[in-house]
Amino acid sequence: MVIAQSKxxxxxxxxxxxxxxxxxxDLINREHQxxxxxxxxxxxxxxxxxxxxxxxxxxxxxxxxxxxxxRRYFSGCEYIDKLENLAIARAKELxxxxxxxxxxxxxxxxxxxxxxxxxxxxxxxxxxxxxxGGHLSHGAKFNMTGKNYDCHFYQVDPDTxxxxxDRILAQAKDVRPKLIIAGASAYPRxxxxxxxxxxxxxxxxYLLADVAHISGLIAAELHPNPINHAHFVTTSxxxxxxxxxxxxxxxxxxxxxEFARKIDSAVFPGVQGAVHMHAIAAKAVMLKxxxxxxxxxxxxxxxxxxRVIAEDLVKKDFRLVSGGTDNHLILLDLxxxxxxxxxxxxLLASVGITVNKxxxxxxxxxxxxxxxxxxxxxxxxxxxxxxxDMHCIADLIEKVLSGKPTAITLKTVQExxxxxxxxxxxxxxxxxxxxxx
Numbered sequence: 001m002v003i004a005q006s007k008x009x010x011x012x013x014x015x016x017x018x019x020x021x022x023x024x025x026d027l028i029n030r031e032h033q034x035x036x037x038x039x040x041x042x043x044x045x046x047x048x049x050x051x052x053x054x055x056x057x058x059x060x061x062x063x064x065x066x067x068x069x070x071r072r073y074f075s076g077c078e079y080i081d082k083l084e085n086l087a088i089a090r091a092k093e094l095x096x097x098x099x100x101x102x103x104x105x106x107x108x109x110x111x112x113x114x115x116x117x118x119x120x121x122x123x124x125x126x127x128x129x130x131x132x133g134g135h136l137s138h139g140a141k142f143n144m145t146g147k148n149y150d151c152h153f154y155q156v157d158p159d160t161x162x163x164x165x166d167r168i169l170a171q172a173k174d175v176r177p178k179l180i181i182a183g184a185s186a187y188p189r190x191x192x193x194x195x196x197x198x199x200x201x202x203x204x205x206y207l208l209a210d211v212a213h214i215s216g217l218i219a220a221e222l223h224p225n226p227i228n229h230a231h232f233v234t235t236s237x238x239x240x241x242x243x244x245x246x247x248x249x250x251x252x253x254x255x256x257x258e259f260a261r262k263i264d265s266a267v268f269p270g271v272q273g274a275v276h277m278h279a280i281a282a283k284a285v286m287l288k289x290x291x292x293x294x295x296x297x298x299x300x301x302x303x304x305x306x307r308v309i310a311e312d313l314v315k316k317d318f319r320l321v322s323g324g325t326d327n328h329l330i331l332l333d334l335x336x337x338x339x340x341x342x343x344x345x346x347l348l349a350s351v352g353i354t355v356n357k358x359x360x361x362x363x364x365x366x367x368x369x370x371x372x373x374x375x376x377x378x379x380x381x382x383x384x385x386x387x388x389d390m391h392c393i394a395d396l397i398e399k400v401l402s403g404k405p406t407a408i409t410l411k412t413v414q415e416x417x418x419x420x421x422x423x424x425x426x427x428x429x430x431x432x433x434x435x436x437x
Contacts, residue, residue: 037417039354041375049285052286068268090288095218100251103268109271110249113263118179118206118259126154127151132153132187138181139153154167173203182230183209196230197230211226213240215239222300223326231251232255233252234248240328298382301381309330310325316398330376347410353397356374384424385424389424392416392420396416
């Protein structure tokens with residue numbers, strides 16, 4: 001009897017998802033098809049390699065581990081420790097860091113750990129205004145950061161729509177923050193981390209560089225690395241780094257001796273519990289991939305694709321915030337087109353082009369509507385889209401967003417989207433048998 005029950009239990013746990021839960025299996029397959037059939041232009045989106053996907057879905061999800069290598073609260077961690085140490089070593093090598101903590105579940109939690117390390121409730125933070133390109137975790141009033149700290153915000157210059165470091169310095173002198181945050185989720189230009197450090201030093205503040213969007217570019221040496229300027233560097237790992245949905249914290253040689261132990265404690269047990277070892281493994285794979293020559297080639301193509309689509313849209317009489325881009329994303333101001341960001345997002349989605357509505361600097365629209373959209377090329381570059389494809393995509397965007405497109409126009413655009421997607425079948429090439437990303 002007991003043996004029979006044990007056998008049935010083993011069979012149940014070895015049965016595939018399609019049998020155990022057909023509803024979930026069906027929804028995953030539908031999402032699989034959506035990713036295959038759509039042109040993904042959300043700047044924070046990307047597609048992981050088959051190897052990263054395998055690590056993320058591995059049996060490591062079964063292992064409970066709290067603490068750090070050699071300092072665990074559970075036994076049975078001999079291989080887990082080796083794996084986490086491997087990931088740490090790769091992160092340090094890739095970014096030139098003296099310390100790396102890969103346990104944060106997200107980039108936002110990495111930020112919260114830094115706050116816990118150097119701030120007390122009520123301390124002042126100076127970060128980028130959310131509507132000017134900042135992030136929720138940089139002090140938004142409805143985020144726990146805004147609830148716990150006295151948050152102030154710098155904005156882009158109203159004329160250039162770029163960071164004006166002299167103005168930021170003047171504001172920092174007035175605010176006297178304990179922490180300054182350099183980094184953004186929707187800023188299309190290069191960030192001068194050295195200048196930010198000079199500002200921080202002048203007012204006696206710590207500097208946090210949140211490179212969630214640009215860490216892949218930094219890894220490929222296509223954007224300045226803040227590791228020798230900022231006291232703390234944080235990033236999510238699923239965007240330009242092309243890894244699992246997770247985060248990490250890095251310290252340079254100048255910061256590690258002072259803050260390494262404090263950061264460890266702030267992450268665990270400060271802001272989270274047990275380690276997600278399947279994510280640690282996936283990050284280790286991601287970091288190895290990011291060290292390869294092909295990864296640098298990919299990032300260069302991402303920049304080229306962004307440049308081409310940006311220049312084409314300008315030629316088609318679209319206005320770009322700051323006039324262009326230095327990285328993987330652009331902000332399209334639609335106010336002169338008589339259409340809101342929300343309307344543009346919905347129209348493009350109806351033909352298979354996925355973007356997100358986005359606030360613009362000095363936007364007159366409310367956040368649920370927005371005056372523009374954010375466009376990024378990381379995901380489609382992973383999929384194999386080229387500069388020539390960018391010309392086609394710019395044409396499609398113009399047809400949908402210029403004037404009132406007819407049903408025939410929308411149908412024609414949708415057919416062209418399908419044609420482009422069939423030319424670059426990313427699901428097959430990344431996750432199928434044979435070629436991997």
